[in-house]
Amino acid sequence: MTQKDDFDLREFLPYLLNQAAEISSQSFQRIYKGRYGMLRTEWRVLFHLAIFERMTAKDICEKAIMHKTKVSRAVQRLEQRRYLQRKPDEKDRRHEWLTLTSQGRAVYEDLRAHARQHDQVLMQKLSTEEITVLRRVLNALSQP
Amino acid sequence: MTQKDDFDLREFLPYLLNQAAEISSQSFQRIYKGRYGMLRTEWRVLFHLAIFERMTAKDICEKAIMHKTKVSRAVQRLEQRRYLQRKPDEKDRRHEWLTLTSQGRAVYEDLRAHARQHDQVLMQKLSTEEITVLRRVLNALSQP
DNA sequence: GGTTGTTAGTTACATTTTCAACTATTACCA
DNA sequence: TGGTAATAGTTGAAAATGTAACTAACAACC
Numbered sequence: 001m002t003q004k005d006d007f008d009l010r011e012f013l014p015y016l017l018n019q020a021a022e023i024s025s026q027s028f029q030r031i032y033k034g035r036y037g038m039l040r041t042e043w044r045v046l047f048h049l050a051i052f053e054r055m056t057a058k059d060i061c062e063k064a065i066m067h068k069t070k071v072s073r074a075v076q077r078l079e080q081r082r083y084l085q086r087k088p089d090e091k092d093r094r095h096e097w098l099t100l101t102s103q104g105r106a107v108y109e110d111l112r113a114h115a116r117q118h119d120q121v122l123m124q125k126l127s128t129e130e131i132t133v134l135r136r137v138l139n140a141l142s143q144p
Numbered sequence: 145m146t147q148k149d150d151f152d153l154r155e156f157l158p159y160l161l162n163q164a165a166e167i168s169s170q171s172f173q174r175i176y177k178g179r180y181g182m183l184r185t186e187w188r189v190l191f192h193l194a195i196f197e198r199m200t201a202k203d204i205c206e207k208a209i210m211h212k213t214k215v216s217r218a219v220q221r222l223e224q225r226r227y228l229q230r231k232p233d234e235k236d237r238r239h240e241w242l243t244l245t246s247q248g249r250a251v252y253e254d255l256r257a258h259a260r261q262h263d264q265v266l267m268q269k270l271s272t273e274e275i276t277v278l279r280r281v282l283n284a285l286s287q288p
Numbered sequence: 289g290g291t292t293g294t295t296a297g298t299t300a301c302a303t304t305t306t307c308a309a310c311t312a313t314t315a316c317c318a
Numbered sequence: 319t320g321g322t323a324a325t326a327g328t329t330g331a332a333a334a335t336g337t338a339a340c341t342a343a344c345a346a347c348c
Contacts, residue, residue: 009191009195021165024285050149125285133281134277142167185334202297215297216298304335305332308332312325312328313326315325317320
């Protein structure tokens with residue numbers, strides 16, 4: 001098993017990004033899955049609602065770059081657990097406004113604390129300059 | 145939909161990494177899916193075999209950080225399409241050595257050309273220094 | 289030599305995700 | 319006004335993934 005081809009996977013950005021994303025997600029998954037039995041789609045929706053306070057499912061799709069069926073199902077499950085509420089828009093009843101309940105907000109605050117801690121650990125592998133560059137670059141790459 | 149919380153998702157690394165990985169993967173996915181109906185697991189296995197020439201499924205699991213069932217199924221599908229061959233190890237028949245067929249290699253070469261081109265496009269968004277840092281950092285984060 | 293443990297890989301089943309079709313509501317425009 | 323198009327969101331079936339249990343082959347130890 002010696003390398004033959006001159007193409008180096010470790011330079012191919014989609015591959016590298018996936019690898020890093022996968023690994024950094026796994027440890028955080030243990031937290032939200034272990035504590036609340038949540039899925040990745042669910043914590044993402046929860047976090048967006050906590051941060052933006054009031055959004056429609058469409059808003060979340062765009063911000064989080066998630067497909068609408070994923071969002072729809074995550075919202076359903078969060079609603080079942082009483083982490084969020086829906087209110088149809090009065091003027092355009094195709095829209096539903098989503099907000100967290102106080103219970104949902106409590107879960108968020110707990111997870112946020114863990115997220116911060118989790119990030120600290122990851123960042124210990126990096127210099128402050130690397131962190132700055134990384135964040136800037138990832139944000140740039142996230143604009144499609 | 146205005147931001148309320150002081151926690152910025154755009155600083156949370158697992159989130160950022162996922163977002164960037166997702167977007168950068170999508171355009172490449174169009175290529176391998178569109179041209180060969182392949183899945184992400186499959187192009188990854190194909191690329192590993194092309195680069196390392198001869199590996200067992202276990203080797204691929206380790207290099208690519210993929211679960212063995214994913215690898216097992218990707219190998220099955222690649223075999224069905226005659227992209228790879230299996231040969232049981234003579235000395236230890238629990239191992240199977242995997243190699244690409246010439247057909248598999250041709251597919252790889254085609255995809256590799258697209259991968260390079262795809263990477264060029266991504267990198268146009270970044271400076272050479274950012275690219276260097278990004279690769280280094282992603283490799284560091286990929287070590288679990 | 290036979291029992292127990294380990295390893296490589298597969299399979300079965302449950303959970304998630306994807307894709308396409310669907311409903312309900314509003315917008316557009318002749 | 320009426321008819322078509324567009325939009326927000328949901329649902330069902332198919333595909334993919336994750337988890338755990340499984341087989342087959344070898345190792346180690348008594």
